Amino acid sequence: MSNNILVVAEQADGKFKSITHQLLGEASRVAQQMGGIVEAVVMGQGVKDSASQLGAFGARKVYVADDAALARFDGSVYAPTLIELVKRIQPKMVFLGATPLGLALAPRLATHLQSALTSDITGFAVSDGSVRVTRPVYAGRAMAVYEPKTFPLIATLRQNAFAPATSGDGAQCDIETLAVTATQPKTKVVETSKSASGKVELNEAPVVVSGGRGLQGPENFHLVEELASALGGAAGATRAVVDAGWRPYAEQVGQTGKTVSPTLYVAAGVSGAMQHLVGMKTSKVIVAINKDPDAPIFKVADYGIVGDALKILPLLTDEIRKLKEQG
Amino acid sequence: MKILVFIKQVPDTAAPLFVKDNQIDASKIDKYAASPYDEYALEQALQIKDKDASTKITLVTMGPTRVRETIMQGLAMGADDALIIKADDASEMDGLAVAHVLAAAAKKIGYDLIFTGIKGVDDDQGWVGIALGELLGLPSVSGARSTQLQGTTARVTRDVEGGKETLEVALPALITSSQATEPRYPTLKGIMSAKKKQVLEWDVPSLGVDSSIMQPRVQMVKLDMPPARQSGRLLQGEPQAQVKELVRLLREQAKVI
Numbered sequence: 001m002s003n004n005i006l007v008v009a010e011q012a013d014g015k016f017k018s019i020t021h022q023l024l025g026e027a028s029r030v031a032q033q034m035g036g037i038v039e040a041v042v043m044g045q046g047v048k049d050s051a052s053q054l055g056a057f058g059a060r061k062v063y064v065a066d067d068a069a070l071a072r073f074d075g076s077v078y079a080p081t082l083i084e085l086v087k088r089i090q091p092k093m094v095f096l097g098a099t100p101l102g103l104a105l106a107p108r109l110a111t112h113l114q115s116a117l118t119s120d121i122t123g124f125a126v127s128d129g130s131v132r133v134t135r136p137v138y139a140g141r142a143m144a145v146y147e148p149k150t151f152p153l154i155a156t157l158r159q160n161a162f163a164p165a166t167s168g169d170g171a172q173c174d175i176e177t178l179a180v181t182a183t184q185p186k187t188k189v190v191e192t193s194k195s196a197s198g199k200v201e202l203n204e205a206p207v208v209v210s211g212g213r214g215l216q217g218p219e220n221f222h223l224v225e226e227l228a229s230a231l232g233g234a235a236g237a238t239r240a241v242v243d244a245g246w247r248p249y250a251e252q253v254g255q256t257g258k259t260v261s262p263t264l265y266v267a268a269g270v271s272g273a274m275q276h277l278v279g280m281k282t283s284k285v286i287v288a289i290n291k292d293p294d295a296p297i298f299k300v301a302d303y304g305i306v307g308d309a310l311k312i313l314p315l316l317t318d319e320i321r322k323l324k325e326q327g
Numbered sequence: 328m329k330i331l332v333f334i335k336q337v338p339d340t341a342a343p344l345f346v347k348d349n350q351i352d353a354s355k356i357d358k359y360a361a362s363p364y365d366e367y368a369l370e371q372a373l374q375i376k377d378k379d380a381s382t383k384i385t386l387v388t389m390g391p392t393r394v395r396e397t398i399m400q401g402l403a404m405g406a407d408d409a410l411i412i413k414a415d416d417a418s419e420m421d422g423l424a425v426a427h428v429l430a431a432a433a434k435k436i437g438y439d440l441i442f443t444g445i446k447g448v449d450d451d452q453g454w455v456g457i458a459l460g461e462l463l464g465l466p467s468v469s470g471a472r473s474t475q476l477q478g479t480t481a482r483v484t485r486d487v488e489g490g491k492e493t494l495e496v497a498l499p500a501l502i503t504s505s506q507a508t509e510p511r512y513p514t515l516k517g518i519m520s521a522k523k524k525q526v527l528e529w530d531v532p533s534l535g536v537d538s539s540i541m542q543p544r545v546q547m548v549k550l551d552m553p554p555a556r557q558s559g560r561l562l563q564g565e566p567q568a569q570v571k572e573l574v575r576l577l578r579e580q581a582k583v584i
């Protein structure tokens with residue numbers, strides 16, 4: 001077995017996603033410590049041409065599986081080609097994103113290779129050749145360190161938890177085209193619906209403004225949206241308001257919604273239930289607006305305003321807009 | 328139609344946890360319950376049964392003696408019967424070992440459709456569901472929020488980046504659930520009838536999983552509380568003054584805007 005790390009790159013329409021750069025950044029750091037190199041694999045349709053870009057981000061070799069059968073991601077269609085590759089090149093570790101794609105592929109790899117798996121990791125340490133992986137468990141109520149007993153280790157890396165690779169000196173990389181083990185998809189998409197487009201994706205937003213039941217009704221959520229847009233961020237919600245049908249599920253932050261980690265998180269009319277906190281607690285700065293001074297959200301907030309969110313939010317939006325106008 | 332729902336018992340997800348000697352301090356856990364995603368899985372299965380009463384739902388769990396209480400809860404919600412695989416050391420097995428044990432059990436009892444949660448809210452690995460599907464050679468769909476049956480085809484709706492999609496998959500299949508409508512509460516009648524439902528008990532050795540598979544490939548070596556967040560400061564004054572001060576602090580002190 002080598003000391004190399006294989007990164008499973010993710011792209012959409014030929015453009016690499018930010019998680020790909022984060023995977024390459026961490027893989028480069030770890031591979032260097034272990035005396036290995038970083039390799040990457042790109043799968044999809046029409047991805048051949050963009051593959052060489054990964055050289056500049058630390059990949060010494062890129063495997064390309066470009067096939068019409070891979071146009072849409074389906075775990076059971078993608079997995080066989082990837083499993084074959086791992087068996088052949090014998091990496092020490094395989095890094096995937098803790099994304100729908102990575103979370104669907106990683107257990108398939110681990111099952112067929114009978115290997116170690118650690119999901120949604122937030123830290124990685126190598127010392128004397130041994131590997132230690134940090135990851136939140138119990139929905140973030142505890143932090144665990146794991147040690148693989150066998151290799152390869154299959155790991156999915158939490159989004160935004162690792163520093164991305166920056167474009168280096170345009171290094172060359174070898175490209176190898178893979179034969180795609182074509183299998184028929186066993187699932188068929190019969191319907192898709194897009195939510196309003198043009199908005200910032202919640203997981204990637206630098207600022208998230210969330211509203212809870214304290215906003216009194218769906219008619220007041222424009223206040224949340226306006227502040228989010230003044231700050232260049234995305235709107236979020238608690239489960240209580242999603243369940244009440246005030247906001248779409250896609251906006252739900254928390255244990256059964258999304259985990260976000262923006263630089264600024266504003267919680268308005270949110271009580272701060274445990275299940276909400278685990279989805280936003282790792283934000284860099286947290287602001288809470290709540291009329292109840294004893295609301296648990298204040299325990300995690302860096303700055304708090306005890307008051308009526310319906311009054312505070314528009315004032316805050318105004319103040320931010322003024323600031324942005326001044327430049 | 329025979330549906331298996333795999334339920335993992337976990338500490339109540341609404342309560343804080345405490346760590347002692349690199350382990351969750353069990354003496355401070357008041358209550359265990361089905362992992363929330365497994366409750367969603369059961370709710371999706373029950374909604375299929377609501378439409379077709381001939382559907383039979385079997386709950387399957389592996390764990391120590393205390394799992395029975397959680398299983399009784401699931402039976403009271405409306406599942407038909409249950410299988411408990413007794414294992415005091417279930418929490419020391421890795422996902423692949425668990426999946427092999429559960430797969431052996433599933434083969435013995437038979438199924439048309441299998442539900443699991445997308446992940447267990449304890450180790451948060453999300454390993455066992457998909458691994459089980461692979462070991463049984465089943466097509467699987469991850470992250471379902473609702474499931475409908477049309478003959479021998481399942482229609483599954485799930486969230487995807489930027490929207491929703493509906494997929495069709497032919498049975499037998501495995502579905503991991505991430506949402507559902509609010510899981511139903513057991514009725515008094517449900518609680519009474521649960522006591523009469525069949526609960527089988529098997530042990531792990533009887534399922535004949537290879538001992539090399541049972542060796543964990545990954546082990547937890549350390550457990551800590553997450554770094555605590557300091558609570559910050561409350562801003563004083565009239566709303567206008569509070570807001571001005573907040574913006575100043577975000578800009579000058581926190582430097583995030």
Ligand SMILES: Cc1cc2nc3c(=O)[nH]c(=O)nc-3n(C[C@H](O)[C@H](O)[C@H](O)COP(=O)(O)OP(=O)(O)OC[C@H]3O[C@@H](n4cnc5c(N)ncnc54)[C@H](O)[C@@H]3O)c2cc1C
Pocket residue numbers: 211212213214215216237238239240241252253254255256257258268269270271272273274275276279289290291292295307308309310340341363
């Ligand atoms: C298994 C499970 C999973 C869950 N998953 C999630 C999840 O993913 N995400 C999630 O968010 N929740 C989740 N929950 C629900 C969670 O427990 C809480 O019920 C929920 O977060 C509460 O939402 P809220 O803060 O909007 O409502 P409430 O708890 O009702 O809080 C409303 C707050 O608004 C304040 N308020 C009222 N009026 C005003 C006003 N005019 N101005 C300012 N403040 C005001 C009140 O003081 C109060 O603190 C889950 C629960 C369970 C059991």
Ligand SMILES: Nc1ncnc2c1ncn2[C@@H]1O[C@H](COP(=O)(O)O)[C@@H](O)[C@H]1O
Pocket residue numbers: 333334335336362364365387388389390417422425442443444445446447448450451452453454455456
């Ligand atoms: N011990 C167990 N007994 C029954 N089902 C389990 C067990 N462990 C895991 N599962 C199922 O597998 C899913 C994923 O679990 P995990 O891989 O532990 O995150 C859970 O939501 C359960 O449906």
